[in-house]
Amino acid sequence: xxxxxxxxxxxxxxxxxxxxxxxxxxxxxxxxxxxxxxxxxxxxxxxxxxxxxxxxxxxxxxxxxxxxxxxxxxxxxxxxxxxxxxxxxxxxxxxxxxxxxxxxxxxxxxxxxxxxxxxxxxxxxxxxxxxxxxxxxxxxxxxxxxxxxxxxxxxxxxxxxxxxxxxxxxxxxxxxxxxxxxxxxxxx
Amino acid sequence: xxxxxxxxxxxxxxxxxxxxxxxxxxxxxxxxxxxxxxxxxxxxxxxxxxxxxxxxxxxxxxxxxxxxxxxxxxxxxxxxxxxxxxxxxxxxxxxxxxxxxxxxxxxxxxxxxxxxxxxxxxxxxxxxxxxxxxxxxxxxxxxxxxxxxxxxxxxxxxxxxxxxxxxxxxxxxxxxxxxxxxxxxxxxxxxxxxxxxxxxxxxxxxxxxxxxxxxxxxxxxxxxxxxxxxxxxxxxxxxxxxxxxxxxxxxxxxxxxxxxxxxxxxxxxxxxxxxxxxxxxxxxxxxxxxxxxxxxxxxxxxxxxxxxxxxxxxxxxxxxxxxxxxxxxxxxxxxxxxxxxxxxxxxxxxxxxxxxxxxxxxxxxxxxxxxxxxxxxxxxxxxxxxxxxxxxxxxxxxxxxxxxxxxxxxxxxxxxxxxxxxxxxxxxxxxxxxxxxxxxxxxxxxxxxxxxxxxxxxxxxxxxxxxxxxxxxxxxxxxxxxxxxxxxxxxxxxxxxxxxxxxxxxxxxxxxxxxxxxxxxxxxxxxxxxxxxxxxxxxxxxxxxxxxxxxxxxxxxxxxxxxxxxxxxxxxxxxxxxxxxxxxxxxxxxxxxxxxxxxxxxxxxxxxxxxxxxxxxxxxxxxxxxxxxxxxxxxxxxxxxxxxxxxxxxxxxxxxxxxxxxxxx
Numbered sequence: 001x002x003x004x005x006x007x008x009x010x011x012x013x014x015x016x017x018x019x020x021x022x023x024x025x026x027x028x029x030x031x032x033x034x035x036x037x038x039x040x041x042x043x044x045x046x047x048x049x050x051x052x053x054x055x056x057x058x059x060x061x062x063x064x065x066x067x068x069x070x071x072x073x074x075x076x077x078x079x080x081x082x083x084x085x086x087x088x089x090x091x092x093x094x095x096x097x098x099x100x101x102x103x104x105x106x107x108x109x110x111x112x113x114x115x116x117x118x119x120x121x122x123x124x125x126x127x128x129x130x131x132x133x134x135x136x137x138x139x140x141x142x143x144x145x146x147x148x149x150x151x152x153x154x155x156x157x158x159x160x161x162x163x164x165x166x167x168x169x170x171x172x173x174x175x176x177x178x179x180x181x182x183x184x185x186x187x188x
Numbered sequence: 189x190x191x192x193x194x195x196x197x198x199x200x201x202x203x204x205x206x207x208x209x210x211x212x213x214x215x216x217x218x219x220x221x222x223x224x225x226x227x228x229x230x231x232x233x234x235x236x237x238x239x240x241x242x243x244x245x246x247x248x249x250x251x252x253x254x255x256x257x258x259x260x261x262x263x264x265x266x267x268x269x270x271x272x273x274x275x276x277x278x279x280x281x282x283x284x285x286x287x288x289x290x291x292x293x294x295x296x297x298x299x300x301x302x303x304x305x306x307x308x309x310x311x312x313x314x315x316x317x318x319x320x321x322x323x324x325x326x327x328x329x330x331x332x333x334x335x336x337x338x339x340x341x342x343x344x345x346x347x348x349x350x351x352x353x354x355x356x357x358x359x360x361x362x363x364x365x366x367x368x369x370x371x372x373x374x375x376x377x378x379x380x381x382x383x384x385x386x387x388x389x390x391x392x393x394x395x396x397x398x399x400x401x402x403x404x405x406x407x408x409x410x411x412x413x414x415x416x417x418x419x420x421x422x423x424x425x426x427x428x429x430x431x432x433x434x435x436x437x438x439x440x441x442x443x444x445x446x447x448x449x450x451x452x453x454x455x456x457x458x459x460x461x462x463x464x465x466x467x468x469x470x471x472x473x474x475x476x477x478x479x480x481x482x483x484x485x486x487x488x489x490x491x492x493x494x495x496x497x498x499x500x501x502x503x504x505x506x507x508x509x510x511x512x513x514x515x516x517x518x519x520x521x522x523x524x525x526x527x528x529x530x531x532x533x534x535x536x537x538x539x540x541x542x543x544x545x546x547x548x549x550x551x552x553x554x555x556x557x558x559x560x561x562x563x564x565x566x567x568x569x570x571x572x573x574x575x576x577x578x579x580x581x582x583x584x585x586x587x588x589x590x591x592x593x594x595x596x597x598x599x600x601x602x603x604x605x606x607x608x609x610x611x612x613x614x615x616x617x618x619x620x621x622x623x624x625x626x627x628x629x630x631x632x633x634x635x636x637x638x639x640x641x642x643x644x645x646x647x648x649x650x651x652x653x654x655x656x657x658x659x660x661x662x663x664x665x666x667x668x669x670x671x672x673x674x675x676x677x678x679x680x681x682x683x684x685x686x687x688x689x690x691x692x693x694x695x696x697x698x699x700x701x702x703x704x705x706x707x708x709x710x711x712x713x714x715x716x717x718x719x720x721x722x723x724x725x726x727x728x729x730x731x732x733x734x735x736x737x738x739x740x741x742x743x744x745x746x747x748x749x750x751x752x753x754x755x756x757x758x759x760x761x762x763x764x765x766x767x768x769x770x771x772x773x774x775x776x777x778x779x780x781x782x783x784x785x786x787x788x789x790x791x792x793x794x795x796x797x798x799x800x801x802x803x804x805x806x807x808x809x810x811x812x813x814x815x816x817x818x819x820x821x822x823x824x825x826x827x828x829x830x831x832x833x834x835x836x837x838x839x840x841x842x843x844x845x846x847x848x849x850x851x852x853x
Contacts (some may be wrong), residue, residue: 043223044231049764087224154362157232176765177812180232 021061034129041150042080044157045069045113045135049089053175058110059092066095068107072123073115081113099126111135118143120144131170142184147171160184225661227716233257250576250598250608251338252278252653252707253665254723258333258361263760264770265818265845267330267379267404270323275756276775277707277723278340278354282779282829285838286378286408287324287468289420290829291356293340294671295703295729297750297779298829303352303616303645309360309444310515311476311494314350316537316556317507317549319619324450325470325498327424329384329400331370331849334361340707341669342649344592345580345616348533348560352614352647353671360444363388363396363432368853371729376845380405395433401619402426412827412837413453413792419465420838438482445475448522455836456503463836473497486527489518492592494803504573505544525568529578533560539620548626548636556585557624564594572600577841586617587644606655615644620697622677634690636679639751643697648672661713666706673701676731700801701731717762725754729780751797755778768806775799779829793837798826814849 015084059065067089071081084094090110097107114136115121124134124145134141135148142149147169149160159181166173223231233719239336254276266272270289274281280297282290291300306326313326325482333643336358343351365456374382388398398436408420428450433441449471460819482491494733496511513612517531535558541549564578579593594612621627625638651669656662676699682692705727712720727750762768778797804818830837 040223040231043226044228046224047228047231165552177228180228 005066023026038077038080038142039083040157042077042083044150044159045081045111046084046087046089048135048159048177049056049111049133052133052166054133054172055131056091056109057170058108065092067092067111068095068097068109069111069113070097070099070127071115072099072110073112076113076115109133114138114141114146120146129169133157133166147173148170148181157179158182180188192651197242204371204537219375219759220741222788223821227713229259233259236633241430242328250596250650250653252340252665252669254278254340254709256338257612258335259329259720259746260760261330261333261336262849263768263804263806263816264772265806265816265820265847266845267374267382267845268323269326269328269336269819269824270332272330272336273338273356273770275723276338277665277709277756277759278705278725279338280725280727280750280754280776281839283838284829284831284835285418286406286420287450287454288831288835289323291321291323291832292750293338293356294669294705295353295727295750297829302619303350303647304354304356305347305351306356306358307347308358309442309493310478311474311496313495315498315509315510317539317541319616319622321351322470322498322500324422324424325448325472325500326405327402327426327448328360328428328446329356329370329372329386329402331372331384332360332366332386332398332400332430334359334365340667341651342592342594342612342614342647345562345578345594345612348562348582348592349584349590349615349617349644350578352616352645357853360430362845363398363430364390366398367396368851371709374845376843376848377410378407378841379845380402380407382847383737385616392429392433394435395431397429397431399429400427406452408453409838409840410825412595412839415839418455418838420452421455422450423816424448424450426450440480440482441478443475443477446475447471447473453501457836464503466503468500470498470500480789482818485522486521487519489516491516496514496712506542508540510538522565528563528568530563531561534558535688541620546628547621548628549621549624550626551624554624558582558584574598584617586619586623587615587642590615590617590644593695604657604659606653608653608655610649610651612649612651613646614649615646617644618642618677629693632689632691634685634692636695637682639695641707642677642695643675645673645675645677647674661711661719663711665709667702667708671701671703673699673703673731674734676701676734678733698734699731700734701729703727703729719760720758721760722755722757724756727752749780751777751779766808768808770802770806772802773799774802776828788848793830795827795829798828799823812851816845816847816849818845818847 054111065125069081082096085096087094108130109127109132111133112123114120114134116136116138120136120138120141134146135150136146137150142162145165147162147166149158150157161173161178161181163173163183171184251420256272256276270281270291273291278293280292282297284290284299288299290297290299290301293304297302299341300318300320306321313321315322315779327784331683336356339355340548343353343355366386367390370386372384384400384402386400388396391397398486404424406422408418410416410420428446428447430442430444433524434717435441451467451469453465455463474496476492478492480490492515494513499508513535515531515533517529519527519529538555540553542552543549544737557728560580560582562578562580564576566574566576568574576596579591582590584590592614594610596608596610598606598608621638622642623638623640627636629635649671651670653667656664664724675697677692677695677697677698680696680698682694685692707723707725709723710721714720729749754777757773759771776798779795781794801822802820803822804816806814806816808814821840822842825839827837827843828840
């Protein structure tokens with residue numbers, strides 16, 4: 001049987017021999033989407049839903065009714081929102097829809113995510129006066145009448161919440177979420 | 189806990205990030221599913237840059253690591269850095285008395301644990317005179333601590349000498365994250381009073397700053413043998429500041445400093461049964477600045493400089509150290525599959541050590557310089573395998589040239605499973621006292637005499653780890669290692685003796701040792717409001733004379749070593765939106781018997797096993813007001829560790845602490 005000492009000596013030598021040639025490799029690699037940043041944002045969107053109460057009027061009496069999450073923009077969160085499709089919100093299965101700015105939504109959106117590259121005002125116009133929770137990572141979204149803005153500050157995500165905008169839409173945002181967020185007044 | 193995985197911060201975490209993260213940049217594995225099961229608070233505390241940079245399933249590091257978050261320190265009512273390390277896998281914490289701890293990773297516990305490197309925001313607090321850490325001087329405003337990263341195993345490749353069995357990085361928050369005012373006040377039976385105040389403000393367009401002041405007062409415990417109060421105490425006062433700025437999108441700049449004064453009374457004496465109450469006092473001042481430039485996602489460099497002054501006076505020794513340290517590091521890609529990290533460092537230490545006879549250090553003043561360079565490469569072998577290889581090369585004043593290579597491999601067969609392995613060498617350089625000291629002993633011994641002939645102690649380690657991250661909030665992290673130590677410093681008879689018939693001993697590299705161990709950590713988010721976590725540590729360390737023990741007496745410097753078995757279970761429960769409850773149960777095995785001569789202590793001075801129960805209850809009215817009541821050691825008093833020099837045994841009793849925390853803008 002090899003003594004522990006021999007074992008260590010061998011490893012020592014092996015380590016040194018391996019050291020040099022391996023410093024010089026290099027080839028190509030592929031990347032994938034979505035970026036983790038988008039994945040994290042999608043998870044935040046999902047987490048937020050648990051803290052929000054929609055009015056009864058937001059759902060039809062039909063138990064089969066889905067919870068509709070609408071994405072506004074070409075490819076919101078690089079497709080990371082699609083991972084919500086297997087989840088539930090407000091006790092209902094989530095259904096995903098894409099909105100473009102041309103026509104109003106064919107169905108009620110319980111949640112609207114506005115991609116940061118899009119025209120925020122135009123997006124909000126689509127769900128005006130409806131009990132729709134609006135979330136975006138667009139800058140100045142909360143100040144511009146949106147409800148929850150996901151923003152990056154010092155390398156971490158945080159929320160800016162326009163509580164008045166939510167109240168006007170009959171949505172209740174629970175205190176624990178407000179405590180984790182910065183609450184701002186909106187001009188809407 | 190793993191999700192806080194090692195974010196980028198220059199020199200500590202940036203280095204760490206690359207070391208650990210074996211990153212799987214090639215894979216883009218992180219999907220929303222990885223985040224869905226985490227609590228919202230945890231999601232908000234993930235640093236975006238590191239997630240993006242690593243682009244991997246969270247926590248996929250090629251090393252044995254554990255992170256103590258600032259939040260957990262706060263919610264568990266912990267008031268010292270030493271106590272924050274209790275219950276961390278692989279770490280042994282034994283409290284000696286009011287102000288002293290024996291803390292180690294993977295064995296060799298002692299008040300002067302010398303095989304463990306401790307850094308605060310990139311500044312080493314390893315004291316070169318004794319090769320250890322004065323835990324009583326190590327403190328900061330704990331609310332400003334972002335996290336404590338505990339890396340088990342050799343870290344010499346990145347951190348240089350003395351990171352033998354592990355590295356502890358204490359990382360404070362960026363000043364931008366500590367804006368506004370904070371007041372923390374507390375009182376208890378052992379920590380009599382504690383108060384901290386911090387004020388953070390925006391100083392410019394992209395510049396933030398904070399200042400803090402802190403004061404604590406601790407009482408001693410009962411003497412284990414006499415059951416009388418030791419009358420020891422420990423006061424700690426400090427103030428400090430930190431300024432962080434981003435002068436441009438690609439530059440960050442930090443300047444920070446602390447100044448402290450601690451002191452108190454401690455029982456001391458050559459014979460443990462006959463001790464006297466003596467003063468101790470220490471002052472320290474440090475100033476650090478760091479500049480980091482990010483050239484692009486994969487390339488950055490940083491320069492760090494610090495000055496550290498400490499002055500410590502105890503009855504048996506007075507010492508003063510001034511340290512100047514300069515570090516440079518550069519991270520850059522080498523082709524698309526490889527990343528290179530390299531750096532240079534220089535350190536200059538001037539000391540002045542005066543003694544009263546029990547310990548003499550000659551020459552009393554000495555100036556030493558150390559220089560180092562390291563290079564490390566991280567390479568994608570395939571879509572799910574990576575390799576990290578590198579070495580540090582140092583020239584130090586105590587043992588000359590040292591090399592500390594490391595090879596790490598990481599393989600992720602699927603998103604949820606990670607396997608890694610590592611082979612590394614690390615060294616512990618002789619201390620100033622081991623080279624130049626003369627310790628007076630009790631008859632029949634006369635003294636232990638230092639030697640300039642000493643070489644560095646060295647370690648070869650083989651480690652393997654497995655990590656599993658489940659979809660249901662369950663995660664498991666297991667590490668097994670084998671360590672082989674050579675050139676451990678012991679003593680042998682010095683002939684002829686200077687005062688016959690008393691015997692003199694001299695320090696000598698005449699010991700060797702092996703250890704193996706397992707660390708396992710399990711974390712389970714039972715429900716969104718309840719997290720259960722637990723860990724188990726096993727270490728089996730054996731130290732013996734290198735030549736069979738015929739050359740004279742050996743004195744290993746290790747007293748009782750580390751508890752072979754430790755088990756910790758934590759429950760973190762959010763009772764309602766305003767109430768949090770933490771409960772910890774811990775079992776710590778008895779310490780192995782000392783193999784040091786003259787330390788043949790009676791059974792009653794042999795720390796036995798114990799089971800401990802700690803709990804803390806927090807009422808959080810809102811963001812601005814919080815009240816916490818904590819009880820530590822609730823199952824009764826225990827004897828945790830016998831200090832190796834001059835101190836009597838303390839019976840560590842129950843501790844109750846009430847704390848109020850207020851924040852405002």
